[in-house]
Amino acid sequence: MRLNLQLKISHKGFILVLVPLVFELVFLIVLSVLLQQAEVEVQRQVRSKAIISQANALSKLFYDAGVAMGGYSITKSPLFSDRYDKIVRQIPLDLQELKGLVGDNDKQQLILGRLQTITSDGLKILGEAKAAIDDNRVDVAQFRARHMYKQIRQLADQLQDELKGLTEDERKIESESPEQQNRSRAAVKMFLVFGVVLNIGIAFLLLYYFLRSISTRLSTVTDNSFRLARGQKLRPPLSGNDEIAQLDDAFRSMAEALAEASRKERAVIENAADVICSIDMDGKFVAVNPASYESWGFYPDELMGRRFIEVIMPEDVPDTIRAVRSVRGATSKVNFENRVKKRDGSMVNVLWSADWSEKDRALFCVAHDITQRKLVEEAIKANEARIRNIINNMMVGLIIITRDGLIESINPRTESMFSTRSHEMLGRHVMSLFADARHFSVSDPNDRQSFMETLFTKALNRIGEFDCLSANGEDFPVEISLTEFVSPDGAVRFMANVLDVSERKEVERMKKEFVSTVSHELRTPLTSIRGSLTLLAVGAMGALPEQAKKVVNIAERNTIRLIGLINDILDVEKLEAGKLDMELVDVAVASIFERSEQAVNTFAANNGVLLDMKPSGEMVHADGDRLVQVLVNLISNAVKFSPKGAAVTVSSAEIPGGFIEVHVTDRGRGIPESFKNRLFQRFQQVEASDAKKKGGTGLGLAICKGIVEQHGGTIGVESEEGKGSTFWFRIPKAQNLLKQPVQVLEPAASMQSNQAF
């Protein structure tokens, strides 16, 4: 039985067919063997009969030959002689025939051999007798006849005996064979009956066994499926590897997968953040997952059996009931929102997703807490309103345009700026808002195209200045900056920030005018004051008493300082507006050094400081006057902060990148680290008292920085407190070395801003 369990059903079926088949085959072979035997037996019998009759015939012939010879010897009648001749010819033929019948039977062959000898002897004697008769030697013949007769009788008896021996054998066979045949036939019958019975028996046995093994195993599988349906434990797995075992295996895998899926499903429900529940026809909770505690503060057990609307905020109950009723008729899921009253009295916004099950007569619901979303939505709405408010009230015009320049939306400020209404602007081409529209055609695609190119070039991600055209035909200056963005529909849009700068331009103009006026108004009296004081100080108006000379000097010095301050303020003003006039030419570094030295020589000497000027041979591309101004400023500072007797070193060298770097090194007190980054800002001095003690406006380095940067250079300082400082700046090197420096006619006192060309 164990062995059969390892077989597949197909193998079993095969065996079921094969076993009877083998039996049939054996029967067939046995039957055919038996038939063959019977056939041989019959043939042997037939042959025996033939041998016996042939032997008898031969014996009779021999006897007849003797009789014929006897008759002939007496009568000499040819009748006997002819008969005798016929018999003599017949005998060898019969003998030959008998020989053929006997075949390979040795014993009979032997008898036949003797028979042949006897007959030939007999015939010889009979021949001699006939010859004697024919020669009429009757006496001889008679004598011979007598003798011969005896011989013949003897031979005939011998022949008779031999033939008897032969036929006896055959008779024996003949008489034996029917019995043998009957016996074997009976055996065959027996064998056949037994075989058939055995065959049927085995076939039934196999059938029974196979059916039993298959149906038992199949019933196990069937039982398992019932067990699975009832949720019971499955029976142990079937052994073997036949189809049923495979089916059982597959069934088990399926059952495990189902169990796993249901476990997961349960885990999902148990661990879901949303409340998942079912509500019966009476509106009572029949199942609730544990999320109810986290979400609403109620344990599932507390909710079971309670009416569902008890947890809903009273104000929302009517709407909720209406929604629930609609779910019962609906074929698909229905969503509705309401507020759930938590155990602690607070409330949560809930989005319900409900499904009606006709089979269970229950409502399956998932309640998703959307309080946060509501808050976010409200915040977004509030934020949107705020942004909308800002956009509506901002002092900058906003215009949203397409890539082609069509206006999509504008804010109220744009309307007021262009003295037009929103609906009049939407859909128009943005070019119509610009003064360019006066000179070019808004309807010409080429003009539009080139206008858009200009607009993007000047204003995309930067601030560009334009002249706009209001609806009442007035030009006004604006600043525009364009920003690209992708609108929610995925299309590229540009937002133009348009700032009306008419007022600012006006203010700028006034400021410029003011600065110019003040500068003029201050310089005019200062010119006279300074001139007068200098004339006095040098004694051009007659020698002054020593005391008077002293105060006149003070007045002159302070006037010069005041003039310096005014010049510095004007420079700073211009630098800030980016309007410091510069004339960039190729200038030899050496000439800059020389002119600077001339300007500060006296000052350095007065302070007891040595100037060590080491210019290199290159030329720079710069405004010579401005560069002298920078260098004089740096050297003056260095001198101011150097101890008496110390040297200030000024040097220059080419550095990589096409720049000339100039160094001004002093042995002064150095600059505190914390101050370095403020150093180049306006009105910054290391010590508040410096302005008084050392003089200066606090604008010098700011101006230097501005000038250097307008040259495209950089300025900086390396310093160690107590050891001195090195101020450096880099200026682009002259590109064309062949170009001769333009001789700028300039009196040494460049600090006084006397200019000439």
Place this chain on the structure above:
Amino acid sequence: MKVLIIDDEEDFRTVASSCLGLLGGDTVAEACSGKEGIEMARNDVPDVILLDLCMTDMDGTKTLASLREIPETAEVPVIFCTTKGMFPEFEDMKKLGALAVITKPFDPLKLSDQIKEILKAAGFACDQVLSAD
């Protein structure tokens, strides 16, 4: 060197003429307006004219234009004197035929030398200029 100062501000004229006369040893004539200056220049042609740019009646550029129209003064070198100092303006002045611009306030001690250097650089023989005084 004979210098004509044309400026509507008396204080400036006084200081400038002192500087030139007392310190520089030049001969100085003063005119209080463009109109008077043109008249004086025509009557007594100076070596150089120091012309204020901003005057109430007739400003420096107009005065210069007039000077250039009068044959006697057409060739006289003119140096503008101004409190403003912008290159574009200098360029404009140069187009009008001014030789140079001296910004106010100037260095009193060097004014005379400064004018002489400008003349020399512009090709006016200094000796000739100097010999004229």
